[in-house]
Amino acid sequence: MVLLRKFALLASICGVFSITAAAKVLELSDRFLDVRKEGQWLLMMYAPWCAHCKRLDPIWSHVAQHLYASPIRVGRVDCTRFTSVAQAFKIKGFPTIMFLKGDQEFTYHGDRTKEEIVKFALRLTSPPVQEITKTRSFEVLKRDRDLYFLYVGDRSGLLWDLYHKTADVFQPHAFFYQTQQTVVDKHAPVENTPALFVYKESTHYNFTGHNISDIDKLNKTLYKWVNAERFPTFPKVTRGNINQLFLTNKNLVLAVVEENQLEEVSPDMIEFRDMVESLIKTKREKYHDHFQFGWIANADLVNSIAMMVVPLPSLIVINTTTSHHHIPDDDPEKLTPHAIEAFLEEIRSENAPRYGGNSWLVHLYRFWFETKTTLGSMWKGNPILTALIFGLPAGFLSLIFYGICCPDILDADDEEEEEEGRNHIKKD
Known part of the structure; x- marks a missing residue:
């Protein structure tokens, strides 16, 4: 009798999903809607004909294998077959990656890499702010997390309330922790509590606005600080994260280089990229509040923004507030740290020539440029x-x-x- 009940339970589960042998990915049907609020789910909404979905398939298998021992169930839904699921989650494009936890739904907008998708899921499976109670946990934390926020002090008071509120908003994008001064020991430079830090590039950077007495101003300052600091100092910029970088409302300084199919960069390109990176690393206090630095290897994306074929390597600065962009007059070979500094100072003083924007003429020209570029690529590939x-x-x-x-x-x-x-x- 017990054996029959177990068999019936197994048959019932298989009616909702089946497990692909190699990937440990749950192939879900429309019956998933009946159990969507039970447990935690990481889902890929896909269409069989979608080329992007096919490229994501092997990555999704690795994600499922990595999270197999966790409470997160990794699955996928063919939205062309089970249209009721697509309608229930208002799916507008493929693939769409979502994390479900009870009544909460989170859509993933980052890079489609195993590492980034796994971190997205792990952030959401935990509380918005995780407590650290052991000193030795910081060694593991620094090893496994290249960027995180840390609140040192009691879980009470104005700064704690605003920190928890901000963490709840940015939980899909960053890790947030809380600990006591005696626990953090020498891992962070704590003199007084409460204190707030961001850890990245093996360094803790302090939040300096916690002495603001105005609640609304403190809330806006903390939100702006977290929103800007949740990115590395010099990240790789892709189609997956560029829209998030635009939310910083800073000038986005991009070193434009070229990668081959193995994502390898030639030595001369690396030299140019490293030169731009060294500028923000050595002049952080001068430029960090006004500029977000990064590097990009997607020439098509840069050409679309600049509405011209940008030489490689090169430098482009995008005003994320107005969508204008700036390109230095000097040839890329003549760009030195001093020349780049002078160029950035011109942008800060609003004396540098600017291009693009959001006018209808610019949109019309961009549409013409992208259409011409697309047709040219198609003609070269298969006339x-x-x-x-x-x-x-x-x-x-x-x-x-x-x-x-x-x-x-x-x-x-x-x-x-x-x-x-x-x-x-x-x-x-």
Whole structure:
């Protein structure tokens, strides 16, 4: 009897999902909607025809394997087959990565790498602020977390309340911890409590605005500080994180380089990238509040922003508030740390030439540039297919327009033929 009950339970579970042998990924059906609020779920909403979904598949398998021993269940849903699931979660594109915890739903907007997706899930499976009670835990924390926020002090008071509130907002994007001064010991430079730090690049940076007496001002200052500090000092910028970097409302300074298919950068490009990185590392106090530095290897994305083919390597600075961008007049080979400093000072004083923006003319020109670039890439890749894709519809449209715009000519030809026929009959 017990064996039968176990068999029935197993059959019931398999009715909701099945496990792929290699990946430990749960293949979910629309019956998942009945259990969506039970436990914690990391889901990939996909379509079989989606090329991006196919590229994510092996990464998703590694994510499932990494989280197999955790309470997080990793699954995926074919939204073309189970449209009710897509409608329930308002899926607008594929793939969409979501984390579900009870009534809470979180959508992932970062890079589609195993490391970043796993960190996203681990952040959300825990409370917004995790407590550290043992000194030796900091060694593990520093080893496993390249960036985290740390509150030192009691779980009471204005700063704690605002810290917890801010952590609740940014939990999908960063790790937040709390501890006591006796526990943190020598791992963070605590002189007085409460104290607040961000840890990155093996250094703790102190939040200096906790003495603000105005509650609203302190709340805005803390929110702005966390929002800006949740990124490394010099991150790799991709399509996955550039929109998040725009939320800093800083000028985004990008060293533009080129990678090969193995994500390898040539020595001359590395030298240029390192030069730009050294500037923010040595001049952090001068530029950190106004500029977010990073490097990017996606030339198509940069060309789309600049609306021109940017040389490699090069430098571009994007105003994330107005969407204007700045490009130095000097050739990339002539850019030195001193020249870049002078360029950044021109931007701060608003004397540097600016391009782009959000006007309708700029949007129109960007659309034309991206269309031209896309068609050019298609033509270089497969000219015959491109000619067929655009030639056949153009031919049909030409015939339709000809029939609409020139009916009088066709009718005139028919009338002339009829008139000639009548005249011929009369002569006979």
